[in-house]
Amino acid sequence: MSENEVIIQADDLESYVSALFEKTGMNQEDAAYCAQSLVQTNLWGIDSHGVLRAPIYIERLVSKAMNPAPNIQKVRGFGALEVLDGDDGMGFVVGRAAMKRAIELAELHGVSAVGVNRSNHFGAAALFAKMATQKGMIGIVMTNVIPNVVAPGGSKPITGNNPIAIGVPTFKEFPFMLDISLSNVAGGKLLLASKKGEQIPLDWATDKNGRPTSDPDAAFAGFLLPVGGHKGLGLSYVVDILSGLITGGVYQHAMKSMYKHRDEPSLTSHFMIVINPLALMSREEMESRMADFYQTIKASPMWDDSREMMLPGEIEYRTAVARRTNGIPVPINLYNDLVELGEKLGVTPKLAA
């Protein structure tokens, strides 16, 4: 524990954040779910999408930019394909409803797709992909975000770094879980390079005119570049088309950043595909084949003996085991914000640290 952070036990953090959400008018169950999801994300070590975001979410729920009690309902589709209207609800609640429905439909049809429009920021996409793996299914989860990625040669952002998470059940300690954004790196890496005074590779980001830059500060004022050039760019278009365009939602520049438009719904869209492998083989066969797949990867030799071949989701699993025991490091500024928020909303007791 450094002097810049406090260590908080996961359960304490979860019950406190849940109480915060309840004060916004969310029902107890939704509040507990949102808090549990944020803390789960911190446990995975993905602190950028954990309780760091609680203050902005709560501000937006209090101002009614996000609807604390959304009426989420089907508005389009038939058979195994549906679109839900998120009613400007908290993204976690809307995302959970969509994945729940996608799982039901995949049970009936073997595969399903559920789109959502009029949602908001839903945190780590892996949260929803994991719901599928817990039912023995494969979950593919994507969301569009406000454009922050520039096409190579372009001078304005044209698409978001739209994340995709894909989870596959292993029936072991942790599922296969890939959760990636479609920019080459996230903004946090630019910040880190800037703090260290390091240059960045030219394919990470651009200056404010879209020109590739090795200066992390220029990059921070500019835009992100897509992973793999036209490959990530094209995939990002696909996520926007599936999430926003075919669902009747909004896409490209019609979304609203929750930071720049704090008092307005974000109009975020999500898209989820669920595939039920247990419609194709027994649980035992699936488990055995995934174990074999993992074993082959794990047994593959490294030229760098200091490194270990990691499986998608393994780092997050290990971090969660450690943080469940040792607690979650929370930056002191964030801790103070959370305490202040609790005082304002009348939450007791104070957040333990």
Add this chain to the structure above:
Amino acid sequence: MSENEVIIQADDLESYVSALFEKTGMNQEDAAYCAQSLVQTNLWGIDSHGVLRAPIYIERLVSKAMNPAPNIQKVRGFGALEVLDGDDGMGFVVGRAAMKRAIELAELHGVSAVGVNRSNHFGAAALFAKMATQKGMIGIVMTNVIPNVVAPGGSKPITGNNPIAIGVPTFKEFPFMLDISLSNVAGGKLLLASKKGEQIPLDWATDKNGRPTSDPDAAFAGFLLPVGGHKGLGLSYVVDILSGLITGGVYQHAMKSMYKHRDEPSLTSHFMIVINPLALMSREEMESRMADFYQTIKASPMWDDSREMMLPGEIEYRTAVARRTNGIPVPINLYNDLVELGEKLGVTPKLAA
């Protein structure tokens, strides 16, 4: 036209290659389809997956490594999710059968997924994604390939550069079409750098021990690196899991390279997802929204005025328009191989050039 190539009209090339395929025992319709697909790929400018591959396909059909008359049938699944057994058929024929079935199922259920095992190399994945767009549907097509990609830090290839194609209907001159492999670059780029005597970026490829290299010749003897490091690596695992693992097919090292195991079935697997946007909105609405999406991209400014913002599929479309008029450039060595093959199989008349 250089002295190293001959120009052949698309129709001439197609009818000649179709006649070659017929001589292997393929029925006329399948032969014509395979020839049309290869020439279509050349028209798009993707010469690596065009008639260049005809000689190896035909050799394998003649030797019965590939079954010229496969009995493709459903072996697993229900509802909107099915797995077909490809009966060691030519990949183009098996892939077409799978996409045809996926389109039927998406018409019934709104979304569908069809996996295939016991197939072979199926050429450009875009061929099958395009079938979906021609029906007003979104096609997602993937295939596993023999491991040729090394995980960062690893010393042996652990997964293939498994391609993914995604097509979206626009109802205009050309569909949205993304067709990417999951290595950072294809082997052809290493060859080109070697010919030019240029160094390559360290994230392209490794030497034969898995160590990143800037020497294209060392890279050519080594392995490819995944696009975006762990991002492309994870996506490649997903393609292998969906194509080979959950379909009851083979995955990772159990496939057989068609070049190294010329006389054996490749045991390739494919996976196709089809989403029917016309189950969610009218054709007019879909067309208008895609036109708006494209217009926004096209209107986005460039800092480099010499470049044009291209849409996924646009370069291939333009190349096809030009090659349909001007003919297809065929390397002289390939031309000679095709002529010789025709003489051996008794195809007349000789390929026009």
